[in-house]
Amino acid sequence: MKLFGTVKSFDxxxxxxxxxxxxxxxxxxxxxxxxxxxxxxxxxxxxxLSYETGTNNNAPCALNLQTV
Incomplete structure:
Protein backbone atom coordinates (compact mmCIF):
# COMPACT_ATOMS: atom_id res chain seq x y z
CA MET A 1 0.00 0.00 0.00
CA LYS A 2 1.40 3.39 -1.00
CA LEU A 3 1.72 6.01 1.68
CA PHE A 4 2.60 9.67 1.28
CA GLY A 5 4.81 12.05 3.21
CA THR A 6 7.43 14.78 2.97
CA VAL A 7 11.16 14.58 3.42
CA LYS A 8 12.04 15.93 6.86
CA SER A 9 15.80 15.47 6.50
CA PHE A 10 18.41 13.81 4.31
CA ASP A 11 22.12 13.43 5.10
CA LEU A 49 7.09 11.33 -1.82
CA SER A 50 5.14 8.11 -1.99
CA TYR A 51 6.59 5.09 -0.22
CA GLU A 52 5.87 1.69 1.23
CA THR A 53 6.80 0.51 4.71
CA GLY A 54 9.09 -2.36 5.56
CA THR A 55 11.71 -3.22 8.14
CA ASN A 56 15.46 -2.82 8.42
CA ASN A 57 17.16 -4.52 11.39
CA ASN A 58 13.67 -5.15 12.84
CA ALA A 59 12.85 -1.43 12.81
CA PRO A 60 10.28 0.23 10.49
CA CYS A 61 11.62 2.02 7.43
CA ALA A 62 10.41 3.50 4.14
CA LEU A 63 10.95 1.56 0.90
CA ASN A 64 10.32 2.15 -2.82
CA LEU A 65 10.42 5.95 -2.61
CA GLN A 66 8.90 7.75 -5.59
CA THR A 67 8.42 11.44 -6.36
CA VAL A 68 4.83 12.67 -6.47
Whole structure:
Protein backbone atom coordinates (compact mmCIF):
# COMPACT_ATOMS: atom_id res chain seq x y z
CA MET A 1 0.00 0.00 0.00
CA LYS A 2 1.40 3.39 -1.00
CA LEU A 3 1.72 6.01 1.68
CA PHE A 4 2.60 9.67 1.28
CA GLY A 5 4.81 12.05 3.21
CA THR A 6 7.43 14.78 2.97
CA VAL A 7 11.16 14.58 3.42
CA LYS A 8 12.04 15.93 6.86
CA SER A 9 15.80 15.47 6.50
CA PHE A 10 18.41 13.81 4.31
CA ASP A 11 22.12 13.43 5.10
CA UNK A 12 23.95 13.28 1.76
CA UNK A 13 27.13 11.93 3.36
CA UNK A 14 25.54 9.06 5.29
CA UNK A 15 22.78 8.43 2.73
CA UNK A 16 20.03 8.35 5.37
CA UNK A 17 16.92 10.46 5.76
CA UNK A 18 13.54 10.75 7.43
CA UNK A 19 10.00 11.14 6.13
CA UNK A 20 7.14 12.86 7.95
CA UNK A 21 4.03 10.85 7.02
CA UNK A 22 0.88 12.72 5.95
CA UNK A 23 -1.12 10.31 8.12
CA UNK A 24 0.19 9.50 11.57
CA UNK A 25 2.86 11.23 13.55
CA UNK A 26 5.81 8.84 13.68
CA UNK A 27 8.80 9.86 11.57
CA UNK A 28 10.00 6.98 9.38
CA UNK A 29 13.64 6.56 8.31
CA UNK A 30 14.89 5.62 4.84
CA UNK A 31 18.18 4.88 3.13
CA UNK A 32 19.44 6.14 -0.23
CA UNK A 33 19.04 2.59 -1.59
CA UNK A 34 15.23 2.95 -1.18
CA UNK A 35 15.09 5.76 -3.78
CA UNK A 36 13.20 4.62 -6.88
CA UNK A 37 14.46 7.29 -9.30
CA UNK A 38 17.87 8.30 -10.68
CA UNK A 39 20.35 8.08 -7.79
CA UNK A 40 22.08 11.31 -8.85
CA UNK A 41 18.90 13.27 -7.92
CA UNK A 42 18.80 13.22 -4.13
CA UNK A 43 15.68 13.94 -2.08
CA UNK A 44 15.27 17.45 -0.74
CA UNK A 45 13.69 18.67 2.49
CA UNK A 46 9.98 19.34 1.94
CA UNK A 47 9.76 17.13 -1.15
CA UNK A 48 6.55 15.05 -1.29
CA LEU A 49 7.09 11.33 -1.82
CA SER A 50 5.14 8.11 -1.99
CA TYR A 51 6.59 5.09 -0.22
CA GLU A 52 5.87 1.69 1.23
CA THR A 53 6.80 0.51 4.71
CA GLY A 54 9.09 -2.36 5.56
CA THR A 55 11.71 -3.22 8.14
CA ASN A 56 15.46 -2.82 8.42
CA ASN A 57 17.16 -4.52 11.39
CA ASN A 58 13.67 -5.15 12.84
CA ALA A 59 12.85 -1.43 12.81
CA PRO A 60 10.28 0.23 10.49
CA CYS A 61 11.62 2.02 7.43
CA ALA A 62 10.41 3.50 4.14
CA LEU A 63 10.95 1.56 0.90
CA ASN A 64 10.32 2.15 -2.82
CA LEU A 65 10.42 5.95 -2.61
CA GLN A 66 8.90 7.75 -5.59
CA THR A 67 8.42 11.44 -6.36
CA VAL A 68 4.83 12.67 -6.47
Missing amino acids: TIKGHGEIKPEVGSDIIPFEKSAIGWEKDRLPTVGQR
